Amino acid sequence: MRYVLAAQSNADRLNEQDGAHSGRPPARDSLSAIAPLLRVRPELQEVCRFAAQWKTVHEAESPGWAQFHIVTKGSCRLELQGGKCFELEAGNLLLLSHGDAHVVRSVRGGRSPDAQVRIESNNAIRIKTNTHGESDTELICGRLRFEEIPSSLVVAALPKTILLSLGTEQLLGRLSMLVQMIEEELKAARPGGAAVATDLASAMFVVMLSAHFEQAQSSSDLMKLLATPASARAVNAMLNDPARGWTLDELAAESHVSRATLVRTFQKAAGIAPLAFLTELRLGLAQQSLTATNASLMKVAVAVGYDSGSAFARAFKRRFGISPSKLRSLHQKSDD
DSSP, X not given: OXXXXXXXXXXXXXHHHHHHHHSSOOOOOXXXXXXXXXXXXXXXXXXXXXXXXXXXXXXXXXXXXXXXXXXXXXXXXXXXXXXXXEEEETTXXXXXXXXXXXXXXXXXXXXXXXXXXXXXXXXXXXXXXXXXXXXXXXXXXXXXXXXXXXXXXXXXXXXXXXXXXXXXXXXXXXHHHHHHHHHHHXXXXXXXXXXXXXXXXXXXXXXXXXHHHHHTOOOSHXXXXXXXXXXXXXXXXXHHOTTSOOOHHHHHHHHTSOHHHHHHHHXXXXXXXXXXXXXXHHHHHHHHHHHHOOOOHHHHHHHTTOSOHHXXXXXXXXXXXXXXXXXXXXXXXXXX
């Protein structure tokens, strides 16, 4: 990520407190430690400007792609297949983490037909509109490519939809600023504006996840673990040193709770024991390394805590149903 985000998450504050008591430098927060698993490539697709009645259909994305809509003016309705609907208004940002098919339409009802939507272009900025005059509703629409294969630990843990309001006090100083900068770049349509807006969208995604973690309302196991102080400390310790031979006693000490409390916390949030989660995390990191680097299989194994290449291969195949060497071979072929 090219942008350093100044906002502090709960994990940041916990790490600073830990460092102050132990004399150690603060460890990275959990979100920063997870960042290598996210590796997103944002793509701003279009600026939408609509009036009266309108409808746009968005097909399902290929695995590994997410879609997002930012409402900058007016209101609209987003309908997912299966009937779930979201009423969106200016200041709302909706991320469809798995790129599900959906329809975005005007809120206004009536019998008159939808106005015809046309595509315009302005200095590499694609504009979708149905009006030659003033618009009622405006959106910034785009998608995010997760650079890792779809079964990535973190990507798989994301809920299908993340809805945030940019008007809340918590997000006002972060997401609102980024969205405003993106909107200004796109409206000005200056040379290079699309590239600048894309980099800003990358930073926006990290801030979205940070805010999502802090809300502590996610249904995903990983998010719940990161939102609970004791388990967040343990996850953070694992992320910062996955190769270490962690024991339950050591993780409990890092978390400032008893062994029993730590186990209960993990079981309640994720239905998994701390050391079982460590295994999942290690294999997820290994999976990322195999597809993103040319490191030898043994080097990958050692980096995530396996002293034996054969033990690593067995654990990897048991988890993903494919050997590490086969996964790398398939990934290399797909890149050719």
